[in-house]
Amino acid sequence: MRTELIVSTYNNPRALGLSLVSVACQQRLPDSIAIADDGSGPETAAVVEAFRAAHPALPLRHVWHEDRGFEKNAILNRAIATSEAEFLVFIDGDVLIHPGFIARHLEIARPDRFSSGSLIRLDAEATAAVTEEDVHSGRVFDRNWLRANRAIDRAGTWAKTMPFPKPVQAALDRLSPVQRAWCGANASAFREAILRVNGFDETMKWGGEDKELGVRLANSGVRGQHLRFTAPLIHLDHPRGYADPAIKAANRRKVKAARASGITWTAHGLRKPDAA
Numbered sequence: 001m002r003t004e005l006i007v008s009t010y011n012n013p014r015a016l017g018l019s020l021v022s023v024a025c026q027q028r029l030p031d032s033i034a035i036a037d038d039g040s041g042p043e044t045a046a047v048v049e050a051f052r053a054a055h056p057a058l059p060l061r062h063v064w065h066e067d068r069g070f071e072k073n074a075i076l077n078r079a080i081a082t083s084e085a086e087f088l089v090f091i092d093g094d095v096l097i098h099p100g101f102i103a104r105h106l107e108i109a110r111p112d113r114f115s116s117g118s119l120i121r122l123d124a125e126a127t128a129a130v131t132e133e134d135v136h137s138g139r140v141f142d143r144n145w146l147r148a149n150r151a152i153d154r155a156g157t158w159a160k161t162m163p164f165p166k167p168v169q170a171a172l173d174r175l176s177p178v179q180r181a182w183c184g185a186n187a188s189a190f191r192e193a194i195l196r197v198n199g200f201d202e203t204m205k206w207g208g209e210d211k212e213l214g215v216r217l218a219n220s221g222v223r224g225q226h227l228r229f230t231a232p233l234i235h236l237d238h239p240r241g242y243a244d245p246a247i248k249a250a251n252r253r254k255v256k257a258a259r260a261s262g263i264t265w266t267a268h269g270l271r272k273p274d275a276a
Helices: 013-024 042-054 072-081 101-107 124-129 132-137 143-148 155-159 166-175 191-196 211-219 245-261
Strands: 003-009 032-037 060-064 087-092 095-097 113-116 186-190 223-226 233-235
Touching: 003 013, 003 072, 003 101, 013 042, 013 095, 013 132, 032 042, 032 072, 042 060, 060 072, 072 191, 087 095, 087 101, 087 191, 113 211, 166 223, 186 191, 191 211, 211 223, 211 245
Parallel strands: 003 032, 003 087, 032 060, 113 223
Antiparallel strands: 087 186, 095 233, 113 186
């Protein structure tokens, strides 16, 4: 089964570079990578080209469109449309993935399921201190390192640092009471399932815009399953100048309406109404 990792990014080249270091350390590399770039400048392009040069055997596509404000869903749809992989794993370019991350997504992959995890968040000070060696050595995923850097703030976060044997972790994933919603920074699904619901709704901007896809997938019979405790992921802090509470509230209403209506298709996705 051919697998592609889709990495969304926007003008955060340092974070993207660290994220790609974590990708290169995977126990099971993806068959290809797509950088879904929401209009970044030349610094990001340089990071992508440096990674391509350092890893020539790993196919990489830089999927870019002009900066028109926050249009993450649109660039993700372009990456999906141009992918030739059967199975797609989605992360953001501001996260660091554990060496077993992609292997775990593949381990539980099913055509009638999408998988979704969560984040361990670093604050601005810890983010600024992270080095490539911290990522390459795996130190950034160590419980003691995370505790020293103020990232373990409650029992649930501690459990995400993989302190238990794998069967126990998997049981925690199954038993987690948290809603099985699509998390755009840590998710996967078969490409065909995403095509059947027409991908992401491109009218939705920042603020839970990814969750609406998960609702339509569930309505179509592709339900969510957790990797909260078996696919750890570290989030690097950054400002969000595009954040708008009004848009976020509107997105919540749209997600709620999609759940109530049972819709599976968006007219604002991969195929537009005027498409042949």
